[in-house]
Amino acid sequence: MESSLPLVIDRAAGQALHLQLAEQIRAAVLDGRLQAGHRLPSTRDLARQLAISRAVAQSAYDQLHAEGWIEGRTGAGTFITDVGPLRPAEPRRTASPPEPERSLLTLRPGIPYIDPTPDPGWRRAWREVSSQSPPRGYDDAAGLPALRVALAEHVGRVRGIACGPENILVTNGTVHGLRLLLGVTREPGDRIAIEDPGYLNAVAAAQDHRLEIVDIPVDRDGLQVSALTDDLPAVYVTPSHQYPLGGRLPVARRNELIRWARRTGAMLIEDDYDSEFRFDVAPLPALAQLDLDRVVHLGTLSKTLSPALRLGWLVASEATVVQLADFRANSGDWPGWPMQAALLAMLRDGYLDQAIRKHRxxxxxxxxxxxxxxxxxxxxxxxDAGLHITLLLSNHIDDREVSAAAREAGVAVGPLSDYRRTVSGPPGLVIGYATPTTDDLHRALEILTEVLLRAGSKG
Ligand SMILES: Cc1ncc(COP(=O)(O)O)c(C=O)c1O
Structure with a gap:
């Protein structure tokens, strides 16, 4: 049966006539008005019916034919193809926009102060990037070769890690590097020791890779190395500023940890997230400085410049870097060239060092x-270090209640209990002082002290 579809041509619509026709026929197939096998009019008849040129009708059919909606049978005409059961997608429900959150003063840890006016050094780096053409291919899965050289020099100078470009892999930050490392070097069911209290994103990374997490207690100096048992093949640790309690792992404990790893063959994963900031205390050696065969070191720009850059580096033995880069070569999951090229310019120009000095x-x-x-x-x-402190409270205080009351009063601050898993300890607040302006910090602290006073925490 020939189609007698009510096709409408609107010459004022500003859309090409053949596209209007094709669209209406497609819609009719989708909503079932035109069934498979339905015969369409010839282009000559269609042109006559709609008072359009035959070329327009032919273009519409060509388009539909190319997309597979119709088929021509020699000598018989043009028919709707069997496209299978196709329902038009339900119109998308757009969720009503979230209520704008009352603006809170933030004392949450983890985000540095971002100067609203970018420095000349920052602008210079981006000008340099924009004056270059991107590289041609997919070759640099470990990172731009020149950036790997510059980063090896950087971690050698600021963290004392003796390494070359072959030991560097450029990452999208700590968490990206950690997930890559766990995915490539661990098997589901493997055990991993993680500090408790500790960094929840590290816990989530291990859980997502279906690793068995073993909680290791932390004291004021950091990880309690004596709690590690010999059957643990991997340990995640924040030695330069334990997250969140803030201990700096003393040299003797670092040495003990390295000795333990050498004896057991375990991999130590050193999260060096904010080591650039330390106040009136001498630097301590990075674990990776002590043994790059046992340690994988993770560094980031998230605390020195901004987490929004999503850029960091992983320092490891050459064999591990090759293994990770090989994996990435297939996944395409590495930082884009502009960001890497900008960091290279910032390192060469001394901008990163300068920004760190200013922030310090x-x-x-x-x-x-x-x-x-x-x-x-x-x-x-x-x-002594980093961008946050922890305030331990007396045991009768519920830190989650204090956090909720602070929020009510206009200040966002995290309870220490949120970082704990199975190892118990006193309540507290984890207080970041980097993010707000100085005035906002002062106001936030004032509000927080009132909240603490009400919670009975003075004295
Ligand atoms: C313990 C710890 N490690 C790492 C990071 C940074 O992660 P990324 O480099 O992925 O931004 C943070 C940020 O809050 C952190 O607290």
Missing amino acids: RRYAERRTRTCSVLAPYGRVIGQ
Whole structure:
């Protein structure tokens, strides 16, 4: 049966006539008005019916034919193809936009201060990138060769890790590097030791790879190395500033950890997320400085420049770097060229060092202020390094309740309990002082002290 579809041509619609026709026929197939096997009019008849040129009708049919909606049978005409049961997609329900969150002053850890006016050094790096053409191919799964050279020099100079470009893999930050490492070097069911309390993203990474997590207690100095048993093949650790308690693993414990790993063959995963910031204390050797065969070191720009850059580096034995790069060569999952080229420019130009120096001065002041304001309300720990301190509270206080009350009063601050898994310990607050402006920090601390006072935490 020939089609007598009510096709409509609208010459004022601003859409080509053959596209209008094709669209209406497609819609009729989708909503069932035109069934498989239905015969369409010849292009000559269609042109006559709609007062259009035959060329327009032919173009519409050509288009539909190319897309597989219709087929021509020699001598018999043009028919709707059997496209199978196809329902038009349900119109998408757009969720009503979330209520804008009342703006909170933030004392959450982890995000550095971002200067609203970019420095000349930052702008220079991007100008340099924009003046270059991108590389041609897919060759640099481990990272841009020149950037790997510059990063090897950087970690040698600032972290004392003796290494070459063959030991460097450029990542999208710590968590990306950690997930890649776990995915490539661990098997589901393998055990991994993680500090407790510890970094929840590391826990999530291990869980997602179906590893069995063994919680290792932490004291004021960091990981309790004596709690490691010989059957643990991997350990995730934050030795430069334990997250979240802030301990700096003493040299003797570092040596003990390395000796343990050498004896058992375990892999130590060193998360060096904020080691650039340390106040009035001498640097401690990175674990990777002590033994690059046993340690995989993870560094990041997230605390020095911004987490939004999604850029970091992994330092490991050459064999591990090759293994990870081979995996990435197939997955295509490595940082884009512009970001890597910009970091290279920032390293060559000294911009990264300069930005760190500037931030260090800013954070030193804030840290002093934060510690002195909060000292009467609990025990301040972890203040020697990084971008946050932890305030331990007396045992009768519920830190989640304090956090909720602070939120109610306009301040976002995380309870220490949120970082704990099975190892119990005192309540507390994990307080980042880097993110807000200095004025906002002062206001936030003032509000927090009122909340703590109400919670009965003074004295
Ligand atoms: C313990 C720890 N490691 C690493 C990071 C940074 O992760 P990324 O480099 O993926 O941004 C953070 C940020 O909050 C952190 O707290």
